[in-house]
Amino acid sequence: EAGVVQSPRYKIIEKKQPVAFWCNPISGHNTLYWYLQNLGQGPELLIRYENEEAVDDSQLPKDRFSAERLKGVDSTLKIQPAELGDSAVYLCASSSVPAGLRGELFFGEGSRLTVL
Amino acid sequence: AQSVTQLDSHVSVSEGTPVLLRCNYSSSYSPSLFWYVQHPNKGLQLLLKYTSAATLVKGINGFEAEFKKSETSFHLTKPSAHMSDAAEYFCVVSDRSDMRFGAGTRLTVKP
Numbered sequence: 001e002a003g004v005v006q007s008p009r010y011k012i013i014e015k016k017q018p019v020a021f022w023c024n025p026i027s028g029h030n031t032l033y034w035y036l037q038n039l040g041q042g043p044e045l046l047i048r049y050e051n052e053e054a055v056d057d058s059q060l061p062k063d064r065f066s067a068e069r070l071k072g073v074d075s076t077l078k079i080q081p082a083e084l085g086d087s088a089v090y091l092c093a094s095s096s097v098p099a100g101l102r103g104e105l106f107f108g109e110g111s112r113l114t115v116l
Numbered sequence: 117a118q119s120v121t122q123l124d125s126h127v128s129v130s131e132g133t134p135v136l137l138r139c140n141y142s143s144s145y146s147p148s149l150f151w152y153v154q155h156p157n158k159g160l161q162l163l164l165k166y167t168s169a170a171t172l173v174k175g176i177n178g179f180e181a182e183f184k185k186s187e188t189s190f191h192l193t194k195p196s197a198h199m200s201d202a203a204e205y206f207c208v209v210s211d212r213s214d215m216r217f218g219a220g221t222r223l224t225v226k227p
Contacts (some may be wrong), residue, residue: 042217
């Protein structure tokens with residue numbers, strides 16, 4: 001069974017440029033998460049989807065970040081325009097149960113963004 | 117509100133010696149607790165989880181953790197470290213719909 005797939009693995013851009021990350025969760029997993037991981041820190045939730053609905057986006061900086069999961073399967077996270085402080089690893093995770101049922105999260109390998 | 121504190125940012129052990137990674141949590145509800153491991157340039161992988169059943173939880177690769185409500189702790193242990201255990205370890209607390217990750221403990225294993 002394929003795991004959570006993310007692309008690109010690495011991205012280097014100049015500040016003010018746009019960037020997009022893509023995530024394909026494990027087949028059948030209805031819950032999808034995007035996390036931000038800064039160097040030396042634990043992951044922090046950006047947004048959580050149950051199917052196509054964003055049920056928790058309270059930590060997503062909506063002035064420059066956007067996300068979508070149109071058909072309730074794969075998802076895209078976009079930053080426009082990128083700032084120097086956005087340099088981090090963006091992690092996608094999926095789960096077969098809603099977060100409230102305390103299921104295991106399956107993580108992708110992450111997309112490492114460097115903003116110059 | 118809930119939070120998790122990993123008491124050591126870096127732990128170094130010799131191969132074959134015991135491992136102890138410490139985690140304390142704060143939660144308003146009966147929490148679920150997890151330990152995840154992250155090897156370099158890899159995704160996080162679940163080691164073990166506590167969800168209100170047995171307080172001593174066994175996980176993969178010989179790791180185990182004990183839930184101590186009176187101490188609000190969920191420390192991760194392994195009797196004998198292996199070189200392949202070198203990685204970043206994250207303690208996670210979850211209640212209802214919110215999961216919070218600790219800052220991580222980097223484990224170094226010396227030959």
